[in-house]
Amino acid sequence: MQASDIDGFFAEPHQIDLEKHLILDYTLECVGDPRTAAAHLCSEQSTAQWKRVDVDEDLRPRFGAKVLELEVIEQRQALSYPVQHAAQGDIFACRVKIAHPHENFGPRIPNLISAVLGEGPFFTPGIPLIKLQDIHFPDSFLAHFQGPKFGVQGLRDQLNAHDRPIFFGVIKPNIGLPPDAFSAIGHEAWLGGLDIAKDDEMLADPEWSPLTERCEHLGRARREAEEATGTPKIYLANITDEVDRLVELHDAAVARGANALLINALPVGLSGVRMLRKHTQVPLIAHFPFIAAFSRLPHYGVHSRVMTRLQRLAGFDTVIMPGFGPRMMTTDQEVQDNIRACLEPMGRIKPCLPVPGGSDSAATLKRVYDKVGSVDFGFVPGRGVFGHPMGPRAGATSIRQAWDAIGAGVDVHTHAEQHPELAAALKAFG
């Protein structure tokens, strides 16, 4: 790129019609001049060649992505992560804010991903390391998306569960049990106080536990538990499968008594989820496989909150995400960022329920509640309910006992003195 070409990829904020642009926050490590690298970053993700040979034209004013802000954070001796590249020069860690014209592709998730996470940003000359930290959509773009059908309030209404977290549990053993045995375990946990008994993200429609058969068992067990407890319950069935089976599996599962559906968002593809959203009769719950492969490292890839925003946009009512503490190798800040991405205003798109999870139990509920700072979250133990030494019913009970203590402002260990299920949970998992 010639020096004279660079200016065409910079703009002042007042020159940009914000309704026509996505705002992208990248951090990057460039080799050579940061201003040149930032111009290339815009060029590569939009008009890589902005004129025909021998034609006097400039496609950049309308179609070019533009740098709005460029901040050099520091000069570095080396890249944070060594990679092969072709550039020569000093290394700078930078932050850049870009306005990307969304009419280049329109309100389509695959095309959005192709532009902001595609060949452009990841193969810009002089930028061996880059991470998309955040994305913001104008109302004109959001208007084309349905977002969650039920959202936080809809899920609470379905469960008649207000002013407290929603209590999920991942039925375990997660893989290998036939539907009847699997169902019996879920039933116990509902009786113990679980709101939502769920399939593991790896359990879908295998021959040894066909989805339809499992839904028949769990649907029946759910209704029995509702009768026994006088409380609405949810069986969250995992219909993760090829996209051309999603609608059929939705219908089969819902007809048999599944009343929320789990989809592994990235493995299925967010576009498949958006398709299912148009059809669904029940809440859609996202699980997070594959996201860590590109979000864990601080200086390369994609921040997980970008994926949370896209999952909400695609229509998920709930987003399960890696939770607090070093066990899940995710910083508290990142978990907070993801929770905020679920709940904060997003045009006409409803909030979705954040479920920060990972090795939870009655022993971790207080910590998670304190870190979330509100009751608008889901809590999703696996072994903490289904590996409880007194069994799954006691496991679920221990969670509710922990919440009773927290709600009453009583220390869970004190509360445990009168509640053997809680005491056993704290002993086993504390």
Next chain:
Amino acid sequence: MQASDIDGFFAEPHQIDLEKHLILDYTLECVGDPRTAAAHLCSEQSTAQWKRVDVDEDLRPRFGAKVLELEVIEQRQALSYPVQHAAQGDIFACRVKIAHPHENFGPRIPNLISAVLGEGPFFTPGIPLIKLQDIHFPDSFLAHFQGPKFGVQGLRDQLNAHDRPIFFGVIKPNIGLPPDAFSAIGHEAWLGGLDIAKDDEMLADPEWSPLTERCEHLGRARREAEEATGTPKIYLANITDEVDRLVELHDAAVARGANALLINALPVGLSGVRMLRKHTQVPLIAHFPFIAAFSRLPHYGVHSRVMTRLQRLAGFDTVIMPGFGPRMMTTDQEVQDNIRACLEPMGRIKPCLPVPGGSDSAATLKRVYDKVGSVDFGFVPGRGVFGHPMGPRAGATSIRQAWDAIGAGVDVHTHAEQHPELAAALKAFG
């Protein structure tokens, strides 16, 4: 995990029915005992809890993933990339080979990804860094997939192009031209000798260049170029879009004269591609947006050849991939691995054509050919054809002239002395 539990996740190769397992090659950096970490890695990606409380059972023999090989490569002072984690102990870089029972999920791409790239591998206690280096499928698994409909031979037959590379070109300016002007450029390039004129991966179905209108123009221009040259040509239209539009866009594009279709594999989702494969009448060509976000770093994420194998499995006839040289920040070894993943035997699944690309021109053809080591590849310049100083027809001609020289064993610079298009290309891009 207790010491006595670890053995249940190890097996000798002769104990494994290979037809019932996927073979997974991971590299990882673990903190603490490597054998314990490897057992956890198997547990987390299969039977995380392998028995019910108070039931005497063990689900591992049938459903557990098993370590077949574990090699400690070296002890390290620190992780290659610092990340937060909960483990304590020495750090070891390891290689591990795992047999994963595919009946846990069945022949479904989203469920495969959920198991081998999901919460299991990326959130295993004691393994902050991991990379899935390779995957191998037994015939019993492959039998459920169609793979490429046309493959390398089908594409060659359609173009009547044998014993040489296939010459693609990305029409540029990539974004912003109306269909008629865009078409005129493609037409010129076909006349100059291009086999396949293609849409950029970011150009799909925007309001300023609707896919149907573009296909009408390009379809007509293609037929005119075929008549003028007496040679079959391909217009490769980009139908990347929401998955529920793919079939409709396929039909609309093919009816108007597009005779191959581009899909951005990961942004759309491989499952959407597998769905389209069942319907397609023309070759499907993959582009690589988003893959670099999880494949670039040597010690974390997913090796790109895993994605190449999955793209072939999903049904792509051609896989465009980052090519040779530091410009694309991909090692030659990795490009070679990807080319091999396209062409090597894969049960009954046909080979697909590898297209290693990135800033190519007549000046780079010899290098690419030498590195590929055969004519079974596609060559895909953008500016090298459409930014040629004498225009796109001359740009395409320069590529064919370079190939004539290579085929005749003549140095391209010598050949350029009598061929001004080639000379201009070498001057502009060499």
